[in-house]
Amino acid sequence: MARRLRQVGLDFVDTAPLRLVFTGEITAAPEAVFPALAEDVPGWAEWFSAVKRAWPTDGGAGREIRLRGGVRLEETILLAKEPEVYVYRVDATTAPGLRALVEEWRLTPTATGTRVRWTFAADAPAPLRLTLRLARAGIGRTFRDAMTALERRLTC
Template sequence: MARRLRPVGLDFVDTAPVRLVFAREVSAAPEAVFHALAEDVPGWAEWFTAVRLARRLDDGARREVLLTGGTRFEETVLAAKEAEVYAYRADVTNAPGMRALVEEWRLVAAGTGTRVQWTFAADGTGPFRLVLKAARAGLGRAFRDAVTSLDRRLAS
């Protein structure tokens, strides 16, 4: 059953009760990574295995995402600054226990490539927070694998 989440802003990335931050360097340029994140939203399903379907709504101001396993999100884009940051807030989800979520992808030039940092900032019930903290290693692997896959995709 879908529920509306608390509408939080980009500052939630720094203040959320649970913040999981992952980073990895890739060979692709920041502009190419930004394009894949912000403009080729349907392409997420090709490089991020947890994503089954993603699509832009309202000319890119919103997104709809379906994860493998059936979790759904309706999201609002909070920041889309070329080659620097792409962030969105979950507005509606069927994920149990979640109260607020912002994901931020920060891009920094690193030599000829990009340092990609993903911050998963969330709030929820006590059990939700515990599960999310316990899932840290799995989310880290998912991020690492996704960014590696994206880098390969951008190189081809």
Template sequence: MTRQLRPVGVEFVETAPVRLVFAREVSAAPDAVFHALAEDVPGWADWFGAVTLARSFDEGARREIRLRGGTRFLETVLLAKEAEVYAYRVDETNAPGPRALVEEWRLTAAGSGTRVRWTFAADGPAAFRLGLTLARAGLGRAFRDAVASLEGRLAAR
């Protein structure tokens, strides 16, 4: 069953009841990381292990993401600032629990590479919020694995 989520803005990243923040440095330049995040959306399925399908539509303003296990998201891109930040809001999902969800990927030059910071900002019922808090370690591992895979992909180019 598809559910509509609350249409929040990018500021939700700072105000959400649950904010999970993860960071890692990679050797790739910020513009290369940004390209992989914002412009090569189908490529997400190659480097983010949980993603089985990723596509953009409406000239890049929207995305469809499918995860292993059957979870689906329809998203709206909120902010795409070259080599700095890429953020999107989930508008529809079949996942139980969330009322609002925004993800932000912030890129900062770090030496000869990039510091990648991912913020997962969400709201939902108390049980959902508790579940996310308990899932923090798993989400952190998924982030680290995905960014390491992305770094390898970018180094091979």
């Protein structure tokens, strides 16, 4: 059964007790990357290996995500400013321990494509925050693999 998380706003990306930030560059332009993030929600399962299934809810104002391993997430889109930033809040999840979670995807054009910055901003008890910090390298690898797969998807 999904537990409700604390509803936080956009400022949580900067004020969360735990912030994991990952950056990568891909050759696709921000105008191609943004729709892959914000509009092709089911497509996430094709390029982000942790996502088993994803679909929009509430006429596109939310998302439902199923992760590999069985975790479910119910999300609300907080900001979708094309082609610069896409932010969503997790409102309910089956993942234990989380109190609040917001993820921000910020896109910056470069001479060769797009710099993608993903911020994972969370509030959780100290033991879970420590576990997430220790998992940083693995989460970063998943992000890098996702960027490689997304680039392949967008440039083929």
